[in-house]
Amino acid sequence: MLSIAEQDYGTPARTDAKIVTLTIDGREVSVPDGTSVMRAAAIAGTAIPKLCATEQIEAFGSCRLCLVQIEGVKGLPASCTTPVAAGMKVTTQSRQLAEVRRGVMELYISDHPLDCLTCPANGHCELQDMAGAVGLREVRYGYAGANHLDAKKDTSNPYFTFDASKCIVCSRCVRACDEQQGTFALTIQGRGFDSTVAASQNETFMDSECVSCGACVQACPTATLSENSLIEKGQAEHSVVTTCAYCGVGCSFRAEMQGQELVRMVPNKNGQANHGHSCVKGRFAIGYATHPERIVKPMIRAKITDPWREVGWQEAIAHAASELKRIQREYGRDSIGGITSSRCTNEETYLVQKLVRAGFGNNNVDTCARVCHSPTGYGLKNTLGESAGTQNFDSVMKADVIFVIGANPTDGHPVFASQMKRRLRQGARLIVADPRRIDLVRTPHIEAAHHLKLRPGTNVALINSLAHVIVTEGLVDESFVAARCETPALERWRQFAAAERNSPESMEAVTGVPAAQVRAAARLYATAGNGAIYYGLGVTEHSQGSTMVMGIANLAMATGNIGREGVGVNPLRGQNNVQGSCDMGSFPHEFPGYRHVGDDAVRATFERDWGVRLQSEPGLRIPNMFEAALDGEFKGLYIEGEDIAQSDPNTQHVTAALLSMECIIVQDLFLNESAKYAHVFLPGASFLEKDGTFTNAERRISRVRKVMEPKSGHADWEITQLLANALGYPMNYAHPSEIMDEIARLTPTFAGVSFERIERLGSIQWPCDPSHPEGTPTMHVNEFVRGKGKFLVTEYVPTAEKVTAKFPLILTTGRILSQYNVGAQTRRTANNAWHQEDRLEIHPHDAEERGIGEGDWVGIASRAGETVLRARVTDRVQPGVVYTTFHFPDSGANVITTDNSDWATNCPEYKVTAVQATRVNQPSEWQKRFREFSENQDSLLQGADVFVGK
Numbered sequence: 001m002l003s004i005a006e007q008d009y010g011t012p013a014r015t016d017a018k019i020v021t022l023t024i025d026g027r028e029v030s031v032p033d034g035t036s037v038m039r040a041a042a043i044a045g046t047a048i049p050k051l052c053a054t055e056q057i058e059a060f061g062s063c064r065l066c067l068v069q070i071e072g073v074k075g076l077p078a079s080c081t082t083p084v085a086a087g088m089k090v091t092t093q094s095r096q097l098a099e100v101r102r103g104v105m106e107l108y109i110s111d112h113p114l115d116c117l118t119c120p121a122n123g124h125c126e127l128q129d130m131a132g133a134v135g136l137r138e139v140r141y142g143y144a145g146a147n148h149l150d151a152k153k154d155t156s157n158p159y160f161t162f163d164a165s166k167c168i169v170c171s172r173c174v175r176a177c178d179e180q181q182g183t184f185a186l187t188i189q190g191r192g193f194d195s196t197v198a199a200s201q202n203e204t205f206m207d208s209e210c211v212s213c214g215a216c217v218q219a220c221p222t223a224t225l226s227e228n229s230l231i232e233k234g235q236a237e238h239s240v241v242t243t244c245a246y247c248g249v250g251c252s253f254r255a256e257m258q259g260q261e262l263v264r265m266v267p268n269k270n271g272q273a274n275h276g277h278s279c280v281k282g283r284f285a286i287g288y289a290t291h292p293e294r295i296v297k298p299m300i301r302a303k304i305t306d307p308w309r310e311v312g313w314q315e316a317i318a319h320a321a322s323e324l325k326r327i328q329r330e331y332g333r334d335s336i337g338g339i340t341s342s343r344c345t346n347e348e349t350y351l352v353q354k355l356v357r358a359g360f361g362n363n364n365v366d367t368c369a370r371v372c373h374s375p376t377g378y379g380l381k382n383t384l385g386e387s388a389g390t391q392n393f394d395s396v397m398k399a400d401v402i403f404v405i406g407a408n409p410t411d412g413h414p415v416f417a418s419q420m421k422r423r424l425r426q427g428a429r430l431i432v433a434d435p436r437r438i439d440l441v442r443t444p445h446i447e448a449a450h451h452l453k454l455r456p457g458t459n460v461a462l463i464n465s466l467a468h469v470i471v472t473e474g475l476v477d478e479s480f481v482a483a484r485c486e487t488p489a490l491e492r493w494r495q496f497a498a499a500e501r502n503s504p505e506s507m508e509a510v511t512g513v514p515a516a517q518v519r520a521a522a523r524l525y526a527t528a529g530n531g532a533i534y535y536g537l538g539v540t541e542h543s544q545g546s547t548m549v550m551g552i553a554n555l556a557m558a559t560g561n562i563g564r565e566g567v568g569v570n571p572l573r574g575q576n577n578v579q580g581s582c583d584m585g586s587f588p589h590e591f592p593g594y595r596h597v598g599d600d601a602v603r604a605t606f607e608r609d610w611g612v613r614l615q616s617e618p619g620l621r622i623p624n625m626f627e628a629a630l631d632g633e634f635k636g637l638y639i640e641g642e643d644i645a646q647s648d649p650n651t652q653h654v655t656a657a658l659l660s661m662e663c664i665i666v667q668d669l670f671l672n673e674s675a676k677y678a679h680v681f682l683p684g685a686s687f688l689e690k691d692g693t694f695t696n697a698e699r700r701i702s703r704v705r706k707v708m709e710p711k712s713g714h715a716d717w718e719i720t721q722l723l724a725n726a727l728g729y730p731m732n733y734a735h736p737s738e739i740m741d742e743i744a745r746l747t748p749t750f751a752g753v754s755f756e757r758i759e760r761l762g763s764i765q766w767p768c769d770p771s772h773p774e775g776t777p778t779m780h781v782n783e784f785v786r787g788k789g790k791f792l793v794t795e796y797v798p799t800a801e802k803v804t805a806k807f808p809l810i811l812t813t814g815r816i817l818s819q820y821n822v823g824a825q826t827r828r829t830a831n832n833a834w835h836q837e838d839r840l841e842i843h844p845h846d847a848e849e850r851g852i853g854e855g856d857w858v859g860i861a862s863r864a865g866e867t868v869l870r871a872r873v874t875d876r877v878q879p880g881v882v883y884t885t886f887h888f889p890d891s892g893a894n895v896i897t898t899d900n901s902d903w904a905t906n907c908p909e910y911k912v913t914a915v916q917a918t919r920v921n922q923p924s925e926w927q928k929r930f931r932e933f934s935e936n937q938d939s940l941l942q943g944a945d946v947f948v949g950k
């Protein structure tokens, strides 16, 4: 638990190696060169009054409150904009300074409402504090003159209010939006007395370019920009540091609390992944935890057509265990399995896979990473030796060229995108490979040097032609590859890459990217200094997903862009703990730490520790579970925090498999789409209600801390433990820290990890072991984890999903900033204000050809099925390509995605589906059936007293 307010040092920290010593009020202080006098004073323990300065943004020097006297310097310089110098002698307090500061404050206060007692910022207002600090006792000008007290409030944003009457025009909000967020949505318009803050072209915040990140709210020293929750509930009385449960950036927040009630989430400026920044989801979209549809009591039913029956925990767990045992007796040991969650903690995920391996006695465990980043694990393990990204986020600040492939960071990983944009504004060059014009291609003060607008499904052809240029134009870093990589494999790859069939000219017809652009991009990446690759699901969710990951690793090795800061291969993981769920042994063939179940020595270690015999054969992957279910061999499934009925491809196939099972146990917050096919519902806990750790895309393990008691009575790890015990496999952990101790004991890459060490260091990037006791920010520094890096030949094999006269368009999918994954959480928040439905993006030419206008209903038919969405006509997509998000269940995006998948990992080919689009005027048959089924399922809950707050 921390105090509510963190100290604000006024200006950003500097990291210069040169240390400068100066004297402030007679006291010596030593700070890095470039530090402001204001910051140096704060470090020395003296808070100089300030209004327009704050630590998260560069100093501006407008309020003149922070003036100081410096020996030998004329006048009164502003301490926020004056850098320290060796031997400098600074005075921060004197009669003259006090008078000037009082005069400044007097002017501010004369045009400020005097409603402090009823103001939401009362007690935490910097203006109020500064009036006190400078000893202001009266305002000689009175309050009757011209003022802004009647200025209108802007309440358009669902999460914060802009009350212009309280604005002191310090510009902190404008600078936070520019520097920290990189959206440039705000300006100060007008001059002198008429100066006001304006969003975009003097629009409301909601109508402007604002993306609701909250940085301006955080920066505002008054109550002008205030969270609505703070206005409604008042100030918090304590705060707890925890980690965002949305995306793989893993932002650290202070949950500000009144007892058990959350007042607001404030980004933690000491957060090592986010440095005090946030996005609209983690900052504001928290209401789902108390949404009236949240279920907090266990329920069971015999058939999915029966009404749910509320039961106690004991009965629910006993029933679930007896059903699983019955199924194993009747259909065999391998007839049941479990699915771990990439939203739950490491400790919870570890327990589920342990329950399956040790309690169920098989390896039928898988995770939703199957459908997103499993090719990352496979591709990086085989080339570099470790199934994870190579850098920390801060590494991007040393990149000279940033290559973004199949990722949309401003929507998917917004806080990291802001950091990346900062680096790009500093002059790093940008290459984007994406079929769609993502925001990053052109955004304020940033323009990609190259946008390689490839056809969906041709990633490998593109990476091979980039490799061709690097090999044939002498751009290979020969000393790096000679020292660090396996020679025979390198030579095989070199020959392969140099083959004419892989040249940009030969591949142009396949990728659709002009050869000259490919050549220019390859040269830029290979020669501009530090080259860093960031990629997302546009790389992995293909029939050649693993091949493309290997192709990326090849490119980084060939150019020597690996093993130091500023370079690397960086998968942008989607969900908060997708890295962790993979690390924790969620895949059927691997124990925690990516060790094969067939490895006798590894298995023996687990057998000794867990006290059971373990299977040496890999178990079923999710798609194989569905196949086995349809074959009548797989009958029971325990699903923790995942919604396979919505998130997995070919929905009709998935639901047929679910319908064929005899006991589905869903542990979740809501009656999600999968739960509609379930027989046991175990109410899960939100991230606010439990202790544990998440591992973000940088391999950073951060603490999740319980800020309130679980609303259902149990955290998720406790529920898994209850089930294990009921099945006869004992688990007796008193706290998640004990689970982490076991993980560390059994997993070499986690050997040094403990809650105590995370507490001490703030977070830890694995590997953390005796040789890296504080973790590993950059991997493969002197040698690759596998010893020598291994180049692999990446032959391009076109996907089986072909466009034809019947299905002439390619559908590709992605996500949007305000919604998250299947939308179960964000759809139950005010984030719907930005995105209420999934739309089909279609190019104006394709739309016109089909008579489709903006907002028309469009039937989208593929070989797998058909659905209907409204059209958004836009040239963001190229002709021949359509695009949609899949955050809403009845959009049915996965009704049309096919069964095609990555050859190595079965990761579905979500990014390439051949479709036809036609104008229609009613929902698809599937949508009609879906709505009827959902209404029916909802009716089976009617009258149940199982919801939160009841």
Ligand code: SF4
Residues within 6 Å of the ligand: 166, 167, 168, 169, 170, 171, 172, 173, 174, 197, 219, 220, 221, 222, 224, 225
């Ligand atoms: S809204 Fe707040 S941060 Fe922005 S100029 Fe006004 S007082 Fe300063």
Ligand code: SF4
Residues within 6 Å of the ligand: 173, 176, 177, 181, 183, 184, 185, 186, 209, 210, 211, 212, 213, 214, 215, 216, 217
């Ligand atoms: S919320 Fe974020 S994007 Fe919106 S105006 Fe404030 S800083 Fe800019």
Ligand code: SF4
Residues within 6 Å of the ligand: 244, 245, 246, 247, 248, 249, 250, 251, 274, 278, 279, 280, 281, 282, 283, 413, 414, 415, 416
């Ligand atoms: S960027 Fe990701 S981790 Fe950070 S606040 Fe947003 S959703 Fe949460």
Ligand code: FES
Residues within 6 Å of the ligand: 049, 050, 051, 052, 053, 060, 061, 062, 063, 064, 065, 066, 067, 078, 079, 080, 081
């Ligand atoms: S804080 Fe230095 S001029 Fe405003």
